[in-house]
Structure formats: C-alpha cells, structure tokens
Amino acid sequence: MNEEKMDLIIKEADLVVSTPKSPHQFKMEKMDIAIKDGKIHQIGTLNKMESEKFWKAKGLTILPGLIDTQVHFREPGLEHKETIADGSRSAIAGGITGFFEMPNTSPPTLTAKAMANKVRIGKETSWCDFAFYIGAAEENTGCCGVKVFMGSSTGSLLVDRADSLKRVLQNTRRRVAVHCEDEPRLLERRPIAENAHGDVQKHEEWRDWESSLIATKRLLKLSKELNHPVHILHVSTKQEMELLQEEKTNDHRITVETTPQHLTLESPDCYLNLGTKSQMNPPIRDTHHRQALWRALKTGVVDVLGSDHAPHTLQEKSKTYPNTPSGMPGVQTTLPLMLNHIHKGHIHLFDIVRLLAVNPSLIWGIKNRGFLCPNKEASLTIVDLHKEKVIEDSWIESKCGWTPFHGQKNKGWPVATLLRGQFAMKDGELFKVASKAFEFEN
Numbered sequence: 151m152n153e154e155k156m157d158l159i160i161k162e163a164d165l166v167v168s169t170p171k172s173p174h175q176f177k178m179e180k181m182d183i184a185i186k187d188g189k190i191h192q193i194g195t196l197n198k199m200e201s202e203k204f205w206k207a208k209g210l211t212i213l214p215g216l217i218d219t220q221v222h223f224r225e226p227g228l229e230h231k232e233t234i235a236d237g238s239r240s241a242i243a244g245g246i247t248g249f250f251e252m253p254n255t256s257p258p259t260l261t262a263k264a265m266a267n268k269v270r271i272g273k274e275t276s277w278c279d280f281a282f283y284i285g286a287a288e289e290n291t292g293c294c295g296v297k298v299f300m301g302s303s304t305g306s307l308l309v310d311r312a313d314s315l316k317r318v319l320q321n322t323r324r325r326v327a328v329h330c331e332d333e334p335r336l337l338e339r340r341p342i343a344e345n346a347h348g349d350v351q352k353h354e355e356w357r358d359w360e361s362s363l364i365a366t367k368r369l370l371k372l373s374k375e376l377n378h379p380v381h382i383l384h385v386s387t388k389q390e391m392e393l394l395q396e397e398k399t400n401d402h403r404i405t406v407e408t409t410p411q412h413l414t415l416e417s418p419d420c421y422l423n424l425g426t427k428s429q430m431n432p433p434i435r436d437t438h439h440r441q442a443l444w445r446a447l448k449t450g451v452v453d454v455l456g457s458d459h460a461p462h463t464l465q466e467k468s469k470t471y472p473n474t475p476s477g478m479p480g481v482q483t484t485l486p487l488m489l490n491h492i493h494k495g496h497i498h499l500f501d502i503v504r505l506l507a508v509n510p511s512l513i514w515g516i517k518n519r520g521f522l523c524p525n526k527e528a529s530l531t532i533v534d535l536h537k538e539k540v541i542e543d544s545w546i547e548s549k550c551g552w553t554p555f556h557g558q559k560n561k562g563w564p565v566a567t568l569l570r571g572q573f574a575m576k577d578g579e580l581f582k583v584a585s586k587a588f589e590f591e592n
C-alpha cells in the first residue's frame with residue numbers, strides 16, 4: 151500500500167542523531183530524512199517513500215538546526231549598526247536557524263511593551279526563529295528570560311549592586327543570563343584605558359581576569375543561596391573556568407557559555423593584527439586563557455556556545471581607543487569557525503551539535519527542537535565538512551559588513567539552512583521563508 155506523500159526527502163546524507171532520552175549519546179548515520187508539514191516524519195532508508203521533492207545530499211552532513219543563544223541585533227534604535235532582518239539573514243547564511251537576542255537596544259527592552267514590539271518586528275522581518283531577552287535594570291524585576299549586565303558594556307543596562315542582583319534572582323522564575331564583570335573594579339581601573347594613548351591592547355589589562363572572576367564568584371554565591379538557575383555568558387578566563395569546574399553541579403543550576411571568538415583569537419596577536427575590531431567585553435585574552443577555555447569545553451564545563459554577535463560600524467570602530475565601541479559580529483561565522491576547529495583537532499562535530507542545538511533546547515526548554523527525530527521540527531543545518539572557503543567581509547550579511555575573520559582559510563562550511571522543511575539558504579543563496587518565535591516548555 152502506498153504511504154502518505156512527503157513534502158521533501160533528503161537522501162543519503164550523514165545525520166548526527168541523538169534522542170531526548172539520551173541527548174548526549176550521538177551517532178552519525180547515513181540515512182534519508184523525510185519531511186512532511188514542517189516536521190521530521192521519518193528517518194531511515196526510505197527507498198519506497200513518495201515525496202513531492204527529493205534532494206540527493208550524499209557527502210553532506212545534517213545537524214539539528216543550530217541556535218545562537220546570544221546575539222545583539224540593535225533594533226529598535228540602533229538600526230545603523232544592525233536590524234533584526236539583517237542580523238537574522240546573517241544567521242541563516244551561517245547555518246544558524248534561530249537566535250536569542252539581548253536587551254541593550256535603544257530603548258532597552260525593559261517592559262512587556264518593549265518586548266511585544268521586538269516580537270512584532272521579529273514576526274514581520276526575521277529570516278529565522280527568534281526569542282528576546284528582557285533586561286534587568288535597577289528599576290525593574292519580575293520578568294522572565296532576564297539578562298543582567300554586572301559590568302557596563304554597550305548601552306545603559308547595569309545591575310552593579312549586590313542587593314539589586316539578589317532582587318532580580320528572587321523575582322524571576324527562569325534562568326537569569328549574566329554578563330560577569332565587576333563594575334566597581336572596572337571603574338577603579340578605567341584610567342588604564344584613558345591613558346592607553348589609543349593602544350587597544352590595554353583593554354585586556356583594564357578589564358582584567360579578576361574583574362570577571364569577582365563578578366562570577368558573587369553571582370555563584372547568590373545563585374546557591376537562592377537556589378536560582380543562572381547562565382554565565384561569554385566566560386573568558388582560566389580562573390572562572392577552574393572555579394566553575396568545581397562549583398558546577400549536575401542539576402544544571404549553573405550553565406556556562408563561551409564564544410567562538412574567545413576560543414579562536416588570542417592576545418596580543420588579535421590586537422596587533424585587528425586593532426579595535428577585536429575589542430569586546432569581556433576582552434579577548436592571552437593563550438593561557440584561551441587554552442583553559444578549550445579544556446573547559448572538553449571536560450563539559452561549557453554548556454553552550456553563543457556568538458555574542460555585537461555589530462558596530464567600521465566608522466565607529468575607527469575612532470581612537472577607548473572611544474571605540476566593544477563588540478564584533480559573529481552569528482554568521484560561528485559555525486564555519488567551529489567546523490574549522492574540527493580539522494585542527496580541537497573539537498568533535500558531536501560537541502558542536504551538543505553546544506549549539508541539543509543543550510540550548512534542553513536548558514531553555516525550547517519546544518520541538520534540538521534533535522533529528524520524528525515529530526521534531528524539520529529545522530536543519532546542513533554542512534559540507536570538507537568544503538574549503540576563505541571567510542570574507544563580502545560574504546557577511548550583517549549590516550556592519552565586516553568580520554574579524556576576514557581572510558581566514560576555512561575547512562567546513564554551511565551549505566543549507568532549513569526552517570520547518572523549507573530552504574532558507576541553499577548553496578549560499580538566501581530565501582525568505584516563514585519564521586516564528588520559539589516556544590518554551592515552561
């Protein structure tokens with residue numbers, strides 16, 4: 151008897167498979183994947199199944215759709231740097247199927263109204279799936295999906311007092327995402343930057359490892375005291391990773407992010423070669439810190455990779471340090487960079503899937519994502535692990551139009567991005583298909 155007709159069957163690709171029951175037990179299997187009504191219908195050898203369309207993907211590798219859980223897309227208010235449309239196109243071009251966006255826009259996302267406005271813009275313009283963080287400020291509490299800046303960075307959001315941070319944790323149910331740099335120490339050491347005579351290398355000295363460690367220690371103490379889940383963003387130091395290795399428990403109350411930039415770039419080379427393009431908060435640090443981040447990634451201390459995509463125009467970046475803004479674009483280069491790290495022997499493909507698909511879906515309880523198995527959404531990232539290409543500014547879809555990785559020879563490249571069975575990117579060509587806001591389990 152004839153089975154139901156599929157919308158699309160992708161044939162003979164290598165699939166990275168794990169299941170919600172054993173989320174970190176990965177297998178790579180050469181199989182077909184059948185898609186119907188935006189969902190994965192079946193995987194296996196599907197020779198007899200009928201379908202509207204077939205795609206032979208021999209030699210390619212299919213991953214559950216990757217999600218970038220930390221981007222800054224600047225809309226509303228700073229659209230000259232980035233819009234949700236441009237940032238999400240950049241995501242799709244880089245094999246990313248969805249993003250969590252940060253609240254340091256203008257005005258900052260502090261109210262239900264500001265949040266609703268962002269969701270509206272997302273629905274109208276986003277090229278991929280989306281969710282938005284609400285910001286914690288001294289004057290607001292009691293919201294879900296809260297982002298806290300303990301040290302000031304781009305924008306005006308700041309919660310630098312211990313009692314205010316405690317109130318944020320007490321008044322939220324959900325995991326609170328925190329930028330850990332200690333504001334009093336940053337203020338005290340600010341003359342290091344002021345007297346840098348334009349030398350951006352001083353950025354790392356100003357915002358030193360102790361500034362990060364102090365804030366992380368304070369956050370961990372509060373998180374334990376209040377038994378509240380926290381997500382520590384862009385961890386950049388050896389000392390924090392060593393502490394987190396000791397402190398992290400299996401109940402996942404504490405989750406940890408690091409970025410592809412902190413894993414790839416190091417000082418002093420980045421400052422000498424890229425100048426203020428490599429200025430970000432927390433700073434890119436030296437090789438000892440970078441190696442410690444890799445160790446932490448290998449021993450399971452790191453739970454997710456976030457790009458901290460933070461576009462600024464080249465004009466803004468060409469001012470004299472410290473008048474230059476911190477941050478660099480990253481949503482489009484995350485996957486190529488990490489694939490290249492496979493070939494350098496730094497990471498396994500399964501870990502990329504764990505850090506960018508499975509764990510985001512488990513930690514935040516994203517519905518119907520994270521796994522290549524029946525009934526999950528057919529939102530897929532398809533890569534050619536062996537394709538060699540040079541990363542170039544001209545490839546970047548972000549409005550800022552540049553990447554700190556311009557000129558890097560890369561092995562491994564995203565070749566298709568699908569949202570619910572529809573191609574949003576194929577061989578570098580982008581297609582606007584329906585996106586939606588992520589839904590969460592709780």
Ligand code: DOR
Binds near residue numbers: 254
């Ligand atoms: O370097 C950074 N830039 N770090 C942040 O935390 C914020 C970001 C931005 O929004 O520019």
